[in-house]
Amino acid sequence: xxxxxxxxxxxxxxxxxxxxxxxxxxxxxxxxxxxxxxxxxxxxxxxxxxxx
Amino acid sequence: xxxxxxxxxxxxxxxxxxxxxxxxxxxxxxxxxxxxxxxxxxxxxxxxxxxxxxxxxxxxxxxxxxxxxxxxxxxxxxxxxxxxxxxxxxxxxxxxxxxxxxxxxxxxxxxxxxxxxxxxxxxxxxxxxxxxxxxxxxxxxxxxxxxxxxxxxxxxxxxxxxxxxx
Numbered sequence: 001x002x003x004x005x006x007x008x009x010x011x012x013x014x015x016x017x018x019x020x021x022x023x024x025x026x027x028x029x030x031x032x033x034x035x036x037x038x039x040x041x042x043x044x045x046x047x048x049x050x051x052x
Numbered sequence: 053x054x055x056x057x058x059x060x061x062x063x064x065x066x067x068x069x070x071x072x073x074x075x076x077x078x079x080x081x082x083x084x085x086x087x088x089x090x091x092x093x094x095x096x097x098x099x100x101x102x103x104x105x106x107x108x109x110x111x112x113x114x115x116x117x118x119x120x121x122x123x124x125x126x127x128x129x130x131x132x133x134x135x136x137x138x139x140x141x142x143x144x145x146x147x148x149x150x151x152x153x154x155x156x157x158x159x160x161x162x163x164x165x166x167x168x169x170x171x172x173x174x175x176x177x178x179x180x181x182x183x184x185x186x187x188x189x190x191x192x193x194x195x196x197x198x199x200x201x202x203x204x205x206x207x208x209x210x211x212x213x214x215x216x217x218x
């Protein structure tokens with residue numbers, strides 16, 4: 001489990017940026033890229049990980 | 053018991069893929085997701101997702117047990133290597149299907165967890181009316197269990213609560 005520094009002020013500033021909504025948007029972008037044959041590496045705003 | 057399909061890493065290394073017997077092309081991918089703690093640093097967990105490009109978009113979507121076995125195998129490999137982390141699963145709500153997907157996911161999880169090695173925590177039902185259905189899976193023996201669960205619930209409440217006033 002990785003931890004990253006954060007602060008309450010950062011949280012308040014970004015309160016409207018719901019990370020679950022961002023994930024939903026990312027999933028839509030990934031699905032569209034996959035179905036159109038575009039490499040996932042073109043989606044710079046998505047942080048892919050390879051845990052296995 | 054059906055065996056999984058052979059899985060390859062995608063050419064750009066950002067996902068895993070396999071082809072089903074019917075020629076459907078599956079992409080499985082993991083992305084970083086940051087949970088907010090009430091006090092302290094964010095916790096990075098991993099979001100698990102998959103999508104499918106069907107060989108025949110008009111064909112009836114028949115159940116393929118080997119697809120389920122393949123996805124299950126990838127999840128088990130994740131926990132073999134990341135036993136102190138957690139997997140987040142978010143049901144998409146296109147065609148208002150998030151609830152149905154959540155039910156399917158519950159069934160898969162229960163079938164795959166007969167030995168009760170894993171625990172699943174669902175997002176509160178009060179946010180379901182927004183089409184938000186999410187789950188967090190972790191090993192029962194996860195040493196970070198309490199911190200991760202608290203952060204999961206806190207993150208949901210601050211962001212969905214912010215939107216709904218709940």
